[in-house]
Amino acid sequence: MLITPRNRLTLSENDVTPEAVYLSRRHFMAGAAGLGLAASFPGVTLAGPDYSEVAKAQGPQWFEDKLANTRWDAVVAEDKITPFNDATHYNNFYEFGSDKDDPAQNAGKLNTVPWSVTIDGEVANPGRYALEDIVQPSRFEERIYRLRCVEAWSMVIPWLGIPLADVIKRAGPTGNAKYVRFETLVDPKQMPGQDSRFALIDWPYEEGLRIDEAMHPLAFLAVGMYGRVLPNQNGAPLRLVVPWKYGFKSIKSIVRILLVEEQPETSWHKLAPNEYGFYANVNPEVDHPRWSQATERRLPNSLFRPNVIETQMFNGYAEQVAGLYQGMDLRKYY
Ligand SMILES: Nc1nc2c(c(=O)[nH]1)N[C@H]1C(S)=C(S)[C@@H](COP(=O)(O)O)O[C@H]1N2
Ligand SMILES: [Mo]
Numbered sequence: 001m002l003i004t005p006r007n008r009l010t011l012s013e014n015d016v017t018p019e020a021v022y023l024s025r026r027h028f029m030a031g032a033a034g035l036g037l038a039a040s041f042p043g044v045t046l047a048g049p050d051y052s053e054v055a056k057a058q059g060p061q062w063f064e065d066k067l068a069n070t071r072w073d074a075v076v077a078e079d080k081i082t083p084f085n086d087a088t089h090y091n092n093f094y095e096f097g098s099d100k101d102d103p104a105q106n107a108g109k110l111n112t113v114p115w116s117v118t119i120d121g122e123v124a125n126p127g128r129y130a131l132e133d134i135v136q137p138s139r140f141e142e143r144i145y146r147l148r149c150v151e152a153w154s155m156v157i158p159w160l161g162i163p164l165a166d167v168i169k170r171a172g173p174t175g176n177a178k179y180v181r182f183e184t185l186v187d188p189k190q191m192p193g194q195d196s197r198f199a200l201i202d203w204p205y206e207e208g209l210r211i212d213e214a215m216h217p218l219a220f221l222a223v224g225m226y227g228r229v230l231p232n233q234n235g236a237p238l239r240l241v242v243p244w245k246y247g248f249k250s251i252k253s254i255v256r257i258l259l260v261e262e263q264p265e266t267s268w269h270k271l272a273p274n275e276y277g278f279y280a281n282v283n284p285e286v287d288h289p290r291w292s293q294a295t296e297r298r299l300p301n302s303l304f305r306p307n308v309i310e311t312q313m314f315n316g317y318a319e320q321v322a323g324l325y326q327g328m329d330l331r332k333y334y
Pocket of ligand 1: 087090091093147148149184205233235246247248249251252
């Protein structure tokens with residue numbers, strides 16, 4: 001099942017106030033766990049992630065307010081969480097350059113407050129909405145997901161955000177809404193990678209999902225990670241996270257969500273259609289034309305500790321999502 005409590009010590013949300021859960025995690029985690037005190041404190045999780053090493057950041061007030069009421073560990077992974085420093089210094093975000101450390105260097109310039117998102121196309125309630133208004137009706141959840149890049153490296157990231165389905169439902173899709181298209185901000189003054197004469201991508205970066213994929217409970221919109229607001233290089237202030245698909249589907253710094261009838265064109269598919277498909281489901285049996293997808297490098301790794309692991313079908317989420325693709329030839333629809 002989708003919602004897996006980390007362990008039985010975690011009380012249900014009805015047993016403790018949200019504030020108590022928040023305080024327990026923030027203030028007892030480091031000390032209490034080692035002393036074996038957790039069991040006597042309601043709401044304290046022994047095995048929960050410890051974010052004390054994570055760079056603190058003050059998000060906008062609406063973010064900090066909602067954080068206090070987060071449903072922690074809404075989805076967990078068996079895997080060890082990737083250190084924050086790796087998750088924020090090994091990035092793909094071509095708007096800020098094509099080297100892995102370019103986004104960390106250059107994305108600080110991006111102004112994410114205020115931020116608005118246009119939701120339009122085949123919806124009953126089209127409009128340009130402030131980010132806080134889009135997020136406000138939903139409770140924050142923490143989702144610890146594997147992220148598998150098509151380049152055959154991977155990480156495990158604790159995201160904070162809301163289900164994508166919530167946002168789509170509120171937009172009121174019409175009967176013609178068969179796909180969802182997403183767009184990233186275009187602003188070469190803030191995004192030096194867009195200014196480059198050598199940029200391969202035809203901006204804006206665009207991605208898309210079939211509507212049933214977008215409505216799947218695992219499809220997520222992140223506004224934070226590691227218990228804090230999203231760092232710019234990870235796609236602040238709003239990014240998609242689709243954990244069973246290659247990382248390039250998880251579009252960053254979203255300014256438009258458009259519901260459409262036809263399958264949308266997407267950035268990497270446009271660039272190399274034989275290498276990057278619309279579906280881009282993680283699949284160890286369908287190789288990239290230039291490399292194998294059977295294994296992946298789990299970060300952090302090094303020359304002496306390559307940390308190569310087997311790639312899982314649908315990135316380990318087959319039980320939840322395989323049904324979306326029943327009867328489809330996954331070699332054809334890669
Ligand atoms: N707008 C935009 N979104 C993007 C990308 C990008 O270049 N631009 N890169 C994608 C790729 S290839 C990956 S693997 C993930 C990386 O996310 P991370 O840097 O937060 O780990 O973001 C995806 N989203
Ligand atoms: Mo990627």
